[in-house]
Amino acid sequence: MTTADDAPTAALPTQYTPKDVEGPLYERWVERGYFTADAGSTRPAYTIVIPPPNVTGSLHMGHAFQHTLMDALIRRKRMLGYEALWLPGMDHAGIATQNVVERELAGEGLSRHDLGREAFLERVWKWKSEYGGRILGQMRRLGDGVDWSRERFTMDEGLSRAVRTIFVRMYADGLIYRAERIINWCPRCLTALSDIEVEHRDLDGELVSISYGPVTVATTRVETMLGDTAVAVHPDDDRYRHLVGTEVELPLTGRHIPIIADEHVDPEFGTGAVKVTPAHDPNDFAIGQRHGLANITIMDERAVITVPGPFQGLDRFEARPAVTDALRELGLIVAEKRPYQHSVGHCSRCGTVVEPRLSLQWFVNVGPLAKKAGDAVRDGRTRIVPGELAKRYFDWVDNMHDWCISRQLWWGHRIPVWYCPDGHITVPETDPTSCGVCGAAELTQDEDVLDTWFSSGLWPFSTLGWPDQTPDLLKFYPTDVLLTGYDIIFFWVARMMMFALYAMPDTPFTTVALTGLVRDGRGRKMSKSSGTAVDPLEWMDKYGTDALRFALARGANPGSDVPIAEEWVEGARNFTNKLWNATRFALMSGATINGELPAYVELSTADRWILSRLGQVVAEVDRAYDGDEAAGVREGYEFGEVSRTLQAFAWNEVCDWYIELAKLPINRGGREAEVTRRVLGEVFDVLLRLLHPLMPFVTEQLWTTLTGAESAVIAAWPNSSYAVDPGSERAVGALQELVTEVRRFRSEQQIKPGVKLPAVIVAGAETAELLAAHTAEIGALARLTDVTIAAVIPAGWAEVVVAGARVGLDLSGTIDVAAERARLVKDLAAARAEQEQVAAKLANPSFADKAPAPVVEKTKARLAAAAAEIARVTALLDALPAQ
RNA sequence: GGGCGCGUAGCUCAGUGGAAGAGCACCCGGUUUACACCCGGGUGGUCGCAGGUUCGAAACCUGCCGCGCCCACCA
Numbered sequence: 001m002t003t004a005d006d007a008p009t010a011a012l013p014t015q016y017t018p019k020d021v022e023g024p025l026y027e028r029w030v031e032r033g034y035f036t037a038d039a040g041s042t043r044p045a046y047t048i049v050i051p052p053p054n055v056t057g058s059l060h061m062g063h064a065f066q067h068t069l070m071d072a073l074i075r076r077k078r079m080l081g082y083e084a085l086w087l088p089g090m091d092h093a094g095i096a097t098q099n100v101v102e103r104e105l106a107g108e109g110l111s112r113h114d115l116g117r118e119a120f121l122e123r124v125w126k127w128k129s130e131y132g133g134r135i136l137g138q139m140r141r142l143g144d145g146v147d148w149s150r151e152r153f154t155m156d157e158g159l160s161r162a163v164r165t166i167f168v169r170m171y172a173d174g175l176i177y178r179a180e181r182i183i184n185w186c187p188r189c190l191t192a193l194s195d196i197e198v199e200h201r202d203l204d205g206e207l208v209s210i211s212y213g214p215v216t217v218a219t220t221r222v223e224t225m226l227g228d229t230a231v232a233v234h235p236d237d238d239r240y241r242h243l244v245g246t247e248v249e250l251p252l253t254g255r256h257i258p259i260i261a262d263e264h265v266d267p268e269f270g271t272g273a274v275k276v277t278p279a280h281d282p283n284d285f286a287i288g289q290r291h292g293l294a295n296i297t298i299m300d301e302r303a304v305i306t307v308p309g310p311f312q313g314l315d316r317f318e319a320r321p322a323v324t325d326a327l328r329e330l331g332l333i334v335a336e337k338r339p340y341q342h343s344v345g346h347c348s349r350c351g352t353v354v355e356p357r358l359s360l361q362w363f364v365n366v367g368p369l370a371k372k373a374g375d376a377v378r379d380g381r382t383r384i385v386p387g388e389l390a391k392r393y394f395d396w397v398d399n400m401h402d403w404c405i406s407r408q409l410w411w412g413h414r415i416p417v418w419y420c421p422d423g424h425i426t427v428p429e430t431d432p433t434s435c436g437v438c439g440a441a442e443l444t445q446d447e448d449v450l451d452t453w454f455s456s457g458l459w460p461f462s463t464l465g466w467p468d469q470t471p472d473l474l475k476f477y478p479t480d481v482l483l484t485g486y487d488i489i490f491f492w493v494a495r496m497m498m499f500a501l502y503a504m505p506d507t508p509f510t511t512v513a514l515t516g517l518v519r520d521g522r523g524r525k526m527s528k529s530s531g532t533a534v535d536p537l538e539w540m541d542k543y544g545t546d547a548l549r550f551a552l553a554r555g556a557n558p559g560s561d562v563p564i565a566e567e568w569v570e571g572a573r574n575f576t577n578k579l580w581n582a583t584r585f586a587l588m589s590g591a592t593i594n595g596e597l598p599a600y601v602e603l604s605t606a607d608r609w610i611l612s613r614l615g616q617v618v619a620e621v622d623r624a625y626d627g628d629e630a631a632g633v634r635e636g637y638e639f640g641e642v643s644r645t646l647q648a649f650a651w652n653e654v655c656d657w658y659i660e661l662a663k664l665p666i667n668r669g670g671r672e673a674e675v676t677r678r679v680l681g682e683v684f685d686v687l688l689r690l691l692h693p694l695m696p697f698v699t700e701q702l703w704t705t706l707t708g709a710e711s712a713v714i715a716a717w718p719n720s721s722y723a724v725d726p727g728s729e730r731a732v733g734a735l736q737e738l739v740t741e742v743r744r745f746r747s748e749q750q751i752k753p754g755v756k757l758p759a760v761i762v763a764g765a766e767t768a769e770l771l772a773a774h775t776a777e778i779g780a781l782a783r784l785t786d787v788t789i790a791a792v793i794p795a796g797w798a799e800v801v802v803a804g805a806r807v808g809l810d811l812s813g814t815i816d817v818a819a820e821r822a823r824l825v826k827d828l829a830a831a832r833a834e835q836e837q838v839a840a841k842l843a844n845p846s847f848a849d850k851a852p853a854p855v856v857e858k859t860k861a862r863l864a865a866a867a868a869e870i871a872r873v874t875a876l877l878d879a880l881p882a883q
Numbered sequence: 884g885g886g887c888g889c890g891u892a893g894c895u896c897a898g899u900g901g902a903a904g905a906g907c908a909c910c911c912g913g914u915u916u917a918c919a920c921c922c923g924g925g926u927g928g929u930c931g932c933a934g935g936u937u938c939g940a941a942a943c944c945u946g947c948c949g950c951g952c953c954c955a956c957c958a
Contacts, residue, residue, distance in 0.1 A: 014918065182956090200955080207958085219958060232958095266957065274958050282956045342957080356956090388887080395886070395954065490953085521895065521907095523951090543920095554906085555896080560888090561952095563895050567907055574920045585917035644897080644905075659917075740924090746912095747924040753913055783915080838902085846938035855901050855939090862902070 016580035018544025022697045026140055034713045035145045037085035039471035046082035047479040048074055049460050054093035055128055056100050059138035061518040061526055064536035065562060067144050068549040069639055070483050072693035074145055079717035085476050086145060087463055089152035090133055094452040095189055095349045098411040101127050117410050124411050143545055143696045152463040154455040162462035163413045163455050166503055171427045175365050182285040183404050185357035186347040187303035191408040192361050194451055195401060196491040198345040198354050207340035211332045213248045218270035220342060223319035226307050227298040228257055230276040232287055235261035237272050251332050260291050279358045295358055303355045362406040370397045373497035382507045385635045386559040389486055389514050396490040405451045412449030419444055457495035460508035478506040486514040486559060513637045514559050521565025539569045546695035547573035553694050554643040575647055576698045582655050583684055583702040589666050591681035593707050598675045606661035607679040608728035614686055615722030617649045621690055646691055654683060661777055686718040731770050741802040742782040756785040762793055763805035821880055828873045835866035
């Protein structure tokens with residue numbers, strides 16, 4: 001038993017200093033293997049795989065936010081008795097990483113081609129081992145309870161085998177194919193990009209009208225006219241109907257091109273006639289396919305004009321004005337440049353304007369896969385939280401285009417395809433020695449690598465050992481929650497679903513919990529470019545990891561963005577310190593945690609009240625985490641609700657009232673002190689465990705000190721089995737109201753806190769009895785002396801009114817008459833307004849008919865209270881001495 | 884062009900049919916033996932605008948205004 005005498009508080013200073021405890025605590029957790037999951041365990045599994053950060057990345061506020069939430073989920077489930085696995089790892093981030101290393105090489109005056117493929121890849125691996133994965137160390141600072149023994153990297157041998165296996169199977173099933181298509185091409189990165197690697201931005205362009213003889217076309221990309229192979233009009237357009245089938249001469253080229261009719265053309269737009277450049281525009285390519293047009297490529301991979309003539313060698317942006325000028329000289333620019341805002345694709349990696357380019361690439365046929373991915377959510381096998389965002393998911397999976405998966409990079413999973421001299425394709429599980437079709441021994445492997453998202457799409461099962469049926473895969477798949485930002489739902493979530501539903505019997509996760517984006521204190525998106533980004537480490541250093549985590553969690557409302565500002569973190573730091581000092585108080589007061597709670601009859605009103613509230617708080621926290629299926633309203637994952645509930649309870653109920661109330665019996669000593677110490681210990685034992693998933697460090701330090709137990713990480717999650725006690729809640733409520741009212745009066749009358757006043761309380765029988773038992777508490781909290789229950793308030797005493805009671809205070813003539821009169825006049829006006837309003841409501845015949853009985857009762861009580869208030873205030877005003 | 888969301892106190896946001904809330908900021912008071920990273924008290928809102936439904940609307944419906952995000956092969 002801990003007593004006040006041997007309390008281990010000497011070790012606790014008056015302020016919490018996070019940096020002294022965080023590092024050692026984390027190392028201890030890892031060393032003791034708390035985070036290491038056991039596939040052989042009989043406990044139910046609870047699994048989260050981390051959205052793998054880029055190997056080039058470092059921790060930003062968005063990571064800090066999402067990791068806090070995932071960590072809270074994992075830690076709580078572990079406390080609830082689950083075999084909890086949080087699997088960490090990183091993504092090899094093809095283009096990003098290759099760019100970083102190429103920049104490094106450029107500093108040495110080299111390009112990757114100077115090194116050659118093999119040496120370059122060695123260089124990337126070297127970079128990875130030296131500089132990559134900085135974020136992993138930062139995750140330790142955050143307190144992430146991840147299983148380091150299961151750390152994965154998308155380029156690991158195992159994961160590479162998963163990539164290889166699924167590619168081969170999908171190819172065999174016709175779900176992967178090779179074709180010449182218009183793809184997004186980055187002329188700087190010199191690689192194909194998928195649709196999601198292209199960012200559309202509105203740019204101010206110029207719409208230029210060019211005469212092609214009998215028709216005039218309008219375009220924002222004049223230079224591409226060199227590759228035009230037709231002019232298209234709408235088939236029903238009377239202006240041009242007679243021209244369809246004829247030819248026009250394409251200026252500057254001497255070529256003749258046909259005028260064709262195609263439904264795609266919008267007769268309302270521009271002149272209603274469109275130049276068709278199949279090799280440089282996706283729409284035009286489609287038109288070309290329909291009409292059997294030739295594809296004339298006019299640029300090379302760097303978007304430099306290759307057509308022989310005056311424009312050869314010009315970059316596309318140099319060629320644009322040059323071609324325009326040449327056309328103007330010929331008098332063919334009909335309407336001069338018109339400003340025109342349109343959306344232009346940019347490479348999401350380097351910002352270069354993407355060039356649609358005709359090339360031979362590998363694609364995933366997403367149709368059948370996307371259908372399954374949509375159905376899994378439609379039939380509830382995977383739940384999206386918040387549910388409103390499911391629509392966005394459907395929009396995406398139901399309208400997916402085939403996915404271009406080949407990249408002209410070196411860093412990544414090499415496409416497992418071999419070609420023989422005759423062009424036969426061999427796609428084997430293990431490297432081939434001869435062509436699978438003709439047996440030729442001369443084979444060359446495809447030069448390209450796979451899109452990074454191809455391997456990250458396999459993440460939920462490749463990390464657990466797939467394609468082997470490993471114990472991990474059997475135990476921990478499917479994972480429980482995927483927690484990520486709503487911005488990423490479309491590509492990553494959908495791709496994991498598609499792959500998993502192809503390769504596995506189950507969906508990859510049962511719930512997708514979507515978070516918002518982190519914004520600054522003024523609601524702006526945090527971004528490096530705008531200078532609004534803050535390094536989470538800075539605030540962790542300054543205020544502690546728990547403070548940052550708690551501030552982030554407190555703002556987390558499902559699916560909506562999270563603002564974070566330094567003041568909020570500071571506020572959360574203050575909360576950690578408050579907890580620290582409150583627990584210090586508990587320890588110094590000899591709080592105990594051993595044995596059963598004292599019997600109900602031994603508990604004080606305050607004890608009963610705080611235990612009753614404690615039980616409700618546990619239940620509220622559980623509801624916020626898990627949702628409330630019965631109510632059918634809450635979906636769970638309401639971290640903000642959890643945080644706010646716990647902070648309000650800890651600060652406003654435990655600290656502000658219970659501790660103050662507990663001081664009295666503790667100071668009195670004896671059995672009642674023992675009882676209160678036990679309850680105090682119980683409250684902090686439970687409260688600290690409830691807070692542990694969100695603020696692991698400070699709670700670990702305090703909880704282990706309080707309980708002497710090994711670690712909060714492996715402690716049991718509290719349950720809510722405390723008696724709900726409406727009686728003591730009413731009593732404490734009345735006490736709080738009364739004390740607050742007296743305090744307000746004292747403050748208004750500017751009575752020094754040191755001055756203790758005698759007081760009498762006048763109340764109805766029931767309230768009087770209730771309060772009579774607590775005159776000591778009332779006296780202590782409201783700084784009164786000689787609190788007595790009486791029938792009347794002595795003449796000349798000031799009067800404070802609370803619901804159900806009046807308190808007379810002997811101010812011995814110190815009352816400020818003017819201030820008191822002003823206050824009473826104000827009260828009177830308020831009471832009259834209230835009376836009028838409530839009376840009007842009650843006078844409405846429909847109200848009594850249709851409003852539920854409790855509402856009517858409440859309203860009648862309001863009217864009575866207003867009348868009483870008017871009578872009282874009027875009497876007091878009359879009695880107030882003249883100035 | 885399509886879709887989704889938001890507009891509540893100075894700021895950031897809770898509140899989904901029965902008396903307008905929290906944190907921060909602000910003002911007043913405080914050497915109260917856990918904590919000044921604190922304690923006590925207080926000011927502050929025709930809940931974007933206009934209609935409608937209802938006995939009753941911040942909440943439900945319609946329209947408008949203002950923001951934001953996502954998607955898109957409108958040259």
